[in-house]
Amino acid sequence: MDYRKQSLILHEKWRGKIEVVPRVEVSDREKLSLAYTPGVAEPCLAIHEDVEKSFLLTRRWNTVPVITDGTAVLGLGDIGPEAGMPVMEGKCALFKAFGGVDAIPLCIRSKDTDEIVRTVELLAGSFGGINLEDIAAPRCFEIERRLKEDLDIPVFHDDQHGTAIVTAAALLNACKLVNKQISSLRIVINGAGAAGIAIAKFLLRFGVGDIVLCDRSGILSEEDPALNPAKREIASLTNRTGLRGTLSTALRGADVFIGVSGPRCVTEDMVREMAAGAIVFACANPTPEISREEALHAGAAVVGTGSSEKPNQINNVLVFPGLFRGALDVRARDINFEMMKAASEAIASCVKEGELSPDYILPYAYDLGAHEAVAKAVAAAARRTGVAAL
Numbered sequence: 001m002d003y004r005k006q007s008l009i010l011h012e013k014w015r016g017k018i019e020v021v022p023r024v025e026v027s028d029r030e031k032l033s034l035a036y037t038p039g040v041a042e043p044c045l046a047i048h049e050d051v052e053k054s055f056l057l058t059r060r061w062n063t064v065p066v067i068t069d070g071t072a073v074l075g076l077g078d079i080g081p082e083a084g085m086p087v088m089e090g091k092c093a094l095f096k097a098f099g100g101v102d103a104i105p106l107c108i109r110s111k112d113t114d115e116i117v118r119t120v121e122l123l124a125g126s127f128g129g130i131n132l133e134d135i136a137a138p139r140c141f142e143i144e145r146r147l148k149e150d151l152d153i154p155v156f157h158d159d160q161h162g163t164a165i166v167t168a169a170a171l172l173n174a175c176k177l178v179n180k181q182i183s184s185l186r187i188v189i190n191g192a193g194a195a196g197i198a199i200a201k202f203l204l205r206f207g208v209g210d211i212v213l214c215d216r217s218g219i220l221s222e223e224d225p226a227l228n229p230a231k232r233e234i235a236s237l238t239n240r241t242g243l244r245g246t247l248s249t250a251l252r253g254a255d256v257f258i259g260v261s262g263p264r265c266v267t268e269d270m271v272r273e274m275a276a277g278a279i280v281f282a283c284a285n286p287t288p289e290i291s292r293e294e295a296l297h298a299g300a301a302v303v304g305t306g307s308s309e310k311p312n313q314i315n316n317v318l319v320f321p322g323l324f325r326g327a328l329d330v331r332a333r334d335i336n337f338e339m340m341k342a343a344s345e346a347i348a349s350c351v352k353e354g355e356l357s358p359d360y361i362l363p364y365a366y367d368l369g370a371h372e373a374v375a376k377a378v379a380a381a382a383r384r385t386g387v388a389a390l
Contacts, residue, residue, distance in 0.1 A: 011086060016089060017086075017089040017090055017092070017093045018089055018092045018093055018096070018103075018105075023059075043057040043058070051125075054125070055128065055331060059102060060125075060126060060127060060128055061128050061328060061331065062100075062101060062102050062128060062328055063101075063102045063103070063104065063126065063127050063128055064095065064101055064102070064103045064104075064127055064128060064129045064130065064131050064324055064328075065103070065104050065105070065106045065120075065123065065126075065127055065130060065131065066088045066091045066092055066095070066103050066104070066105050066106065066131050066133050067106045067107075067108065067116075067120060067130065067131065067132050067133060067135075068081060068084045068087075068088055068105075068106075068107055068108070068132075068133045068134045068135060069081060069107075069108050069109075069110060069111055069116060069134075069135050069136075070082070070083060070084035070107060070134065071111060071134070071135055071136035071139075072134045072135060072136040072137070072140075072159070072193075072194070073087055073134045074087060074134070074285060075262075075284065075285050075286065078136065081107030081108055081109050082107060084107055084134055085105055085107050087133070087134065088105030088106075088107060088133060088134075089105050091103065091105070091131075091133060091158075091320075092104065092105055094317055094320075094321060095131075095320065095321050095324065097321075098317070098321035098322070098365075098366075098368065098371045099320075099321030099322055099324055099325040099371055099375065100325060101321060101324050101325060101328065103131070106123070111139070113139050113142055113143055113146075116135075116143055117143055117146050117147060117150075120143075120147055120151075121147070121150055121151065124151050124153060127153065128153060128328045128331070129153050129154040129155070129156065129324055129327055129328060129332075129335075130147060130151065130153065130154070130155045130156070131156055131157075131158055131320065131324070132144055132147075132155065132156065132157040132158065132159075133157075133158055133159065134159060135157070135159070135194075136193075136194075137193040137194040137197070137230060138228050138229065138230040138231075140157055140159070140160070140194050141160075141194070141197075141230050143157075144157045144160070148334065152333050153333065154324075154327045154332050154333065154334055154335040155334075155335070156320070156323070156324070156335050157194065157198075158316055158319070158320050159194045159195055159198075159316075160194045160195060160197070160198030161198055161202070161319075161335070161340055162316030162319040162320050162323075163195040163198065163199060163260065163283075163316050164195070164198045164199045164201070164202035164203070164340070165202070165316070165319045165323070165340050165343045165344045165347070166314055166315060166316050166318050166319050166344075166347065166362070167199050167202075167203075167258060167281065167283075167314055168199075168202060168203060168206055168341075168344040169318070169343075169344040169345070169347035169348040169362060170281060170304050170312065170314050170348075170361050170362050171185075171203070171256065171279070171281075172344065172345070172348040173348050173351055173356055173361040173362065174256075174279045174301075174302040174304075174361050175279075176353075176356060177301065177302055177356065177357070177358060177361070178255075178277035178279065178301050178302065179277070180255060180277065182203075182206065182207055182208055183207045183208065183209060184255075185208055185210065185255045185256050186210040186211075186212075186253065186254050186255050186256070186275070187203065187208055187210065187211045187212070187254065187255065187256040187257075187258060188211075188212050188213075188214065188247070188250045188251050188254045188256065188257050188258070189211065189212070189213050189214070189258045189259075189260070190213075190214045190215075190247055190257070190258070190259045190260070190261040190265060190266070190289060191214075191215070191259065191260035191261030191262075191284075192213050192214070192215040192220055192231050192234065193260070195260040196213060196258075196260045196261070197213070197230055197231070197234045199258060199260065200213055200234055200237070200238055201234065201237070202337075202340065204237060204238075205337055205341075206341065206344075209240070210240060210241075211238045211239075212238060212239045212243055212250045212254075213231075213234060213235070213238055213239070214246075214247045214250055215231070215261075218244075218245055218246045218247065218249075218250075219239060219243050219244055219245055219246070219247075219249065219250050220234065220235040220238070220239060221235055221239060221242070221244060222235040222236045222239075247265060247266070247270070248270050248273075251266075251270045251271075251273060251274055252273045252274075253273070253274065253275050254274050254275060254278070255274070255275045255277070255278065255279060256278070256279040256280075256281070257271070257274065257278070257279070257280045257281065257282070257289075258281045258283070259280075259281065259282045259283055259284055259288065259289035259290075260283055260284065261284055261289060262284055262289070263284055263287035263288065263289065264287065264289065264290070265289050265290075266280075266282065266289040266290035266295075267290070268290070268294050268295075268297060268298035269298070270290075271290065271294075271295055271298035271299060271300055272298050272299055274299075274300075277301045278299065278300045278301055279300070279301065279302045279303075280295040280300040280302070280303045280304070281303075281304040281305075281314055282295065282303070282304075282305055282306075283304070283305060283306035283314050284306065285306040285307065286307075288305050288306065288307070292305055292310050292311075301358060302358050302361060303358075304361065304362075308365070311359040311360065312359065312360070312361050312362060313362070313364075313365065314362065315365055317365045318347050318362065318363065318365055318370060318371075318374070319343055319347070319374065321371050321374075322343065322346075322370070322371040322372065322373070322374025322375040322378065323335065323339070323340075323343050323374055323375075323378050325371070325374075325375035325378075326339070326374065326375035326376065326377065326378030326379035326380075326382065327339070327378060327379070327382060329375065329379050329390070330379045330382050330383060330388035330389065330390045331388065331389035331390045332382040332387050332388050332389070333387045333388075333389065334387045335378075336381075336382075336385055336387060338381045338384065338385045339378045339381040339382055339385070339387075341381070342377040342378055342380065342381035343374045343377060343378055345377065346370075346373040346374045346376070346377035346378075347362065347363065347370060347373070347374060348362075349373065350363040350367065350369065350370040350373055351363055
């Protein structure tokens with residue numbers, strides 16, 4: 001199937017992937033008077049007295065916006081908020097299908113950090129949590145930071161943390177296959193944007209000690225005056241041996257390659273120079289850093305990609321529906337590291353020991369049991385760490 005051509009045909013047929021459906025009947029005078037005027041005045045007054053009752057008397061408790069400015073949509077780049085709408089609608093459909101979460105696409109016509117932050121702050125009273133999506137780095141880091149500081153509902157940038165969570169889950173199971181401990185790995189990440197930096201930070205807190213990040217210019221070094229603040233910060237936390245040079249240099253002797261960058265930047269020769277039992281996660285879409293077939297031919301033990309057409313798809317759809325389901329169920333004020341770590345471990349645990357193989361290190365995206373496991377683990381971690389109201 002030519003997915004691109006068929007998808008365009010279907011999008012014209014669908015005219016949108018989500019819709020609003022009433023949960024109550026308004027088919028006669030009595031029902032209308034209860035759902036709307038005059039009866040609706042009572043819940044309004046109750047919320048006026050105690051705004052927390054908005055979580056009990058409205059759908060706020062289960063509603064999340066998927067917010068973008070359209071500057072980093074898939075691998076398409078800055079295509080604008082309207083052009084990003086099909087992705088945001090798709091995300092909303094996945095929220096509902098896999099997590100039972102009502103999600104609404106909000107595509108903002110601004111690239112100004114202050115305007116975006118203020119817009120979300122003004123709308124936050126309608127939602128139980130905030131999902132940020134496809135906002136370019138480094139602006140995305142500041143937007144998320146400020147919203148997390150200012151709002152009392154969870155804020156989650158999926159391109160950063162969803163990607164990091166599912167990558168860690170894949171790594172946990174891949175390590176079992178190659179008989180290595182996650183703490184002993186030397187990892188090279190290519191791509192120092194939102195996803196690459198978030199993955200590095202998450203894996204450092206997960207216990208990985210030796211990580212090297214690369215961008216188009218090569219290995220990140222904190223001595224490079226051209227680095228933006230986000231890259232300078234992560235450079236100060238990584239590359240502990242002071243490597244300089246290209247991606248090829250970084251990969252020599254590395255245990256793991258994680259690609260969140262662009263097409264065909266890794267060769268078979270580069271994989272051959274990695275350590276025995278090499279793990280290759282080449283996740284660029286639609287064309288990976290190296291094809292699965294090439295990586296295996298070069299000796300990689302485990303290969304994951306971002307493609308649903310290949311085994312071991314490393315995709316954050318395994319994360320966000322269950323993560324928000326768990327956070328909303330306990331009315332969490334934040335999504336913290338412990339909740340994200342619990343999500344990674346829950347995803348990894350869904351592949352049982354007898355099922356684990358080089359072609360099966362993650363559950364499938366449509367595995368409802370995996371989403372339920374994530375929700376349960378996240379809710380428990382929220383309670384354990386004191387950020388749950390319920």
